[in-house]
Amino acid sequence: MLSREENDILTRVGPGTPMGQFMREYWVPALLSSELPKPDCDPVRVMLLGERLIAFRDSAGRVGLIQNHCPHRGASLFYGRNEEGGLRCVYHGWKFDVAGRCLDMPNEPPESDFKHKLRARAYPCVERGGLVWAYLGPRATPPPLPEFEALALPEAERSNFASLVECNWLQALEGDIDTSHAGFLHWGGIAPEDVTPDTFLYWAVKDRAPRYEVVDTAYGVMYGAYRPAAQGYRYWRIAQFLCPFFTQTPEGVLGYHAVFKAWVPMDDHHTLAFSVRRRVLDALGNRQRFSVEGQSSKYPPVRAARLPNHTGWFGRFRSEANAENDYQIDRSRQRAGDYTGIPGIQTQDQAMTESMGPIYDRTEEHLAVSDVMIIRVRRRLLGALRRYETGEVPPGVDQPELYLTRSGGVVLPEGADWIAATDELRRPFTDHPERLERWV
Numbered sequence: 001m002l003s004r005e006e007n008d009i010l011t012r013v014g015p016g017t018p019m020g021q022f023m024r025e026y027w028v029p030a031l032l033s034s035e036l037p038k039p040d041c042d043p044v045r046v047m048l049l050g051e052r053l054i055a056f057r058d059s060a061g062r063v064g065l066i067q068n069h070c071p072h073r074g075a076s077l078f079y080g081r082n083e084e085g086g087l088r089c090v091y092h093g094w095k096f097d098v099a100g101r102c103l104d105m106p107n108e109p110p111e112s113d114f115k116h117k118l119r120a121r122a123y124p125c126v127e128r129g130g131l132v133w134a135y136l137g138p139r140a141t142p143p144p145l146p147e148f149e150a151l152a153l154p155e156a157e158r159s160n161f162a163s164l165v166e167c168n169w170l171q172a173l174e175g176d177i178d179t180s181h182a183g184f185l186h187w188g189g190i191a192p193e194d195v196t197p198d199t200f201l202y203w204a205v206k207d208r209a210p211r212y213e214v215v216d217t218a219y220g221v222m223y224g225a226y227r228p229a230a231q232g233y234r235y236w237r238i239a240q241f242l243c244p245f246f247t248q249t250p251e252g253v254l255g256y257h258a259v260f261k262a263w264v265p266m267d268d269h270h271t272l273a274f275s276v277r278r279r280v281l282d283a284l285g286n287r288q289r290f291s292v293e294g295q296s297s298k299y300p301p302v303r304a305a306r307l308p309n310h311t312g313w314f315g316r317f318r319s320e321a322n323a324e325n326d327y328q329i330d331r332s333r334q335r336a337g338d339y340t341g342i343p344g345i346q347t348q349d350q351a352m353t354e355s356m357g358p359i360y361d362r363t364e365e366h367l368a369v370s371d372v373m374i375i376r377v378r379r380r381l382l383g384a385l386r387r388y389e390t391g392e393v394p395p396g397v398d399q400p401e402l403y404l405t406r407s408g409g410v411v412l413p414e415g416a417d418w419i420a421a422t423d424e425l426r427r428p429f430t431d432h433p434e435r436l437e438r439w440v
């Protein structure tokens with residue numbers, strides 16, 4: 001449970017709020033690069049940390065993220081002409097480049113030098129790993145980008161995904177560090193006898209009450225959730241929260257998989273969840289035996305159908321199953337053993353976190369032992385925020401290498417120190433097929 005004040009501090013992200021300022025110290029994923037497919041393509045409305053912005057790709061391919069309201073008299077630059085190195089407001093023709101410089105003021109007398117004095121608010125953007133990252137913070141020179149392993153993957157080995165979640169960022173993120181819900185919400189319809197024996201999924205559905213160990217780290221918090229595996233062994237799911245809104249999930253095999261997600265607040269009531277992950281390569285395909293996916297014909301699809309994007313502020317990456325249609329819940333399937341009757345893992349998550357309300361009132365909750373990771377992450381964030389307010393640099397901002405860590409599932413002998421035993425497996429850029437063979 002949080003006090004009302006703590007809940008407000010953690011959930012509000014607009015300009016000038018404590019968490020909003022904290023998050024602005026970091027690079028923030030704003031769009032998929034593919035949303036701006038070519039030079040001079042159509043501009044995109046981007047709501048980011050409570051700010052209305054217009055993204056565009058100029059004639060040279062550079063990405064700009066500029067204030068929505070034209071600095072002249074406030075018409076939306078969304079309607080602008082994206083041409084010859086800048087975005088031109090169609091009201092009076094003022095034109096701005098990706099840095100917010102005014103390039104042209106064609107309705108002013110030629111002798112006017114006003115255009116040199118004016119600057120639109122524009123945020124630096126860089127592209128990495130299929131994402132456009134923006135820096136909305138106070139530094140004249142932005143910090144380095146976080147060095148997630150998945151960002152370094154070549155395009156052919158990487159998959160990028162984005163989805164809109166219509167609720168506050170923190171409850172959406174908390175759903176991703178809450179491993180015990182998977183055994184119900186996602187795998188509730190799967191019995192052990194439906195699953196290939198001695199696989200990750202088999203152990204996960206045999207024991208749906210994992211025990212947690214949780215540790216603070218320099219980047220945030222790491223957990224290991226364990227349950228019995230083969231005689232004398234335990235199946236561990238190891239995953240991370242990384243400041244300020246990143247997670248790494250344990251769905252794959254530790255030592256193979258590279259994945260991270262960013263739970264980016266659009267505003268206090270909308271979140272755009274980005275994921276970047278390594279595609280499972282053919283050479284590793286047979287290792288899927290140890291992944292939770294593909295172990296049972298009853299395993300639900302990860303994603304449900306999407307609606308086409310529209311140009312509104314919240315028109316990007318919407319699920320076809322949403323609150324308007326009760327997430328397409330099928331009560332007959334629910335009764336017949338599908339557990340939720342809601343199609344697709346991602347929609348199941350979305351249904352639960354959105355149904356908590358736009359910002360869940362955490363004074364109402366009753367946290368239990370299985371919520372230990374969520375409790376620790378909130379404490380970690382509140383502590384980091386307090387130190388930030390006394391002048392400390394937020395975790396990871398100047399240490400991009402802290403983000404070089406891996407998540408995933410692993411089998412360890414009972415009694416093994418899970419942190420020491422997985423130290424090497426959590427190091428990116430090396431695969432470890434031999435380790436897994438030995439353990440299982």
Ligand code: FES
Nearest residue numbers: 070072073089092
């Ligand atoms: S409002 Fe944009 S040029 Fe006048």
Ligand SMILES: [Fe+2]
Nearest residue numbers: 175182186349
């Ligand atoms: Fe989930």
